[in-house]
Amino acid sequence: MTSPAEPPGNGVRSYRDLRDDVIRIRENVPGKLEISNGVIVHDPAAPNGLHELTAARISRRLEKVMPEGLLAHTGTAPDVEDVLQGVLRHPDVTVIAEADMAADGPLDPRALIAAIEVVSRSNPGNDWVGKIRDYPLLGVPVYAIFDLRTGSGAVLSDIRPTPSGPRYAMRKDFVYGEDVTIAEWTIPTGGLPRYS
Structure with missing residues (x-):
């Protein structure tokens, strides 16, 4: 669900105002708050056990095959932010x-090797x-999506300019049970949970 922010008199709120709102209310609002396309994006459900278990398993599987000095971080902080683009995300x-x-x-998004999302x-x-x-x-050069609703996902890469x-x-695309390559590392997807 995308929640439009309350605009001031001229109908436009600055990214900084939106970010200040997210920081101010984050601890008192259940779920995840991000900023995209000029609005605060609110995923009202707090991540459940299956969501968190999937993220943890993906993280562990990646860290087993990645070289020393790289992380597959899960957790509440830090955000990924680009002030000029007006985007605040938290993979x-x-x-x-x-x-x-x-x-x-916040992390510089250009420093990321990949962002991975478990579909809410x-x-x-x-x-x-x-x-x-x-x-x-x-x-962000690689974006991987794991969808617990369908037991499938996708890995997107190769950024190209378009008119939009x-x-x-x-x-x-992949289905659970297949190996999937994220950036340079291949991990199994077997044993990942699905929503019932």
Whole structure:
């Protein structure tokens, strides 16, 4: 669900105002708050056990095959932010070098190796539409989606310019049980949970 922000008298709110609102209300609002396309995006359901278990398993499987010095981070902080694009996102799994993670404050999206999302049951369009638009705009080279509703997903890569902005030119779909390659590393998808 995308919740439009309350505009001031001229109908336009600045990104900084939206970001201040997200920071101010984040601890008191259940679910996930992000900013995209001039609005606060609210996924009202707090991540459930299956969602978190999927993110943890993906993270562990990646860290087993990635070289030392890289992380497949899950957790509540930090956000990925591009002030000029007006986008604040928080991937379920962030693949990044440890050195780039050591920065104070939000992560520079251009430092990400990959962003991985586990599709929310309450707001699947956020992962399948909004983030497919935002992550190439931010310069994130690889975006992987795991959908617990269908037991399938996709890995998007190869950012190309288009008249409507940067878009991923390559998409590789997969079903649970197949191996999937995210950036340079291949992991199994067997044993990942599904929503009932």
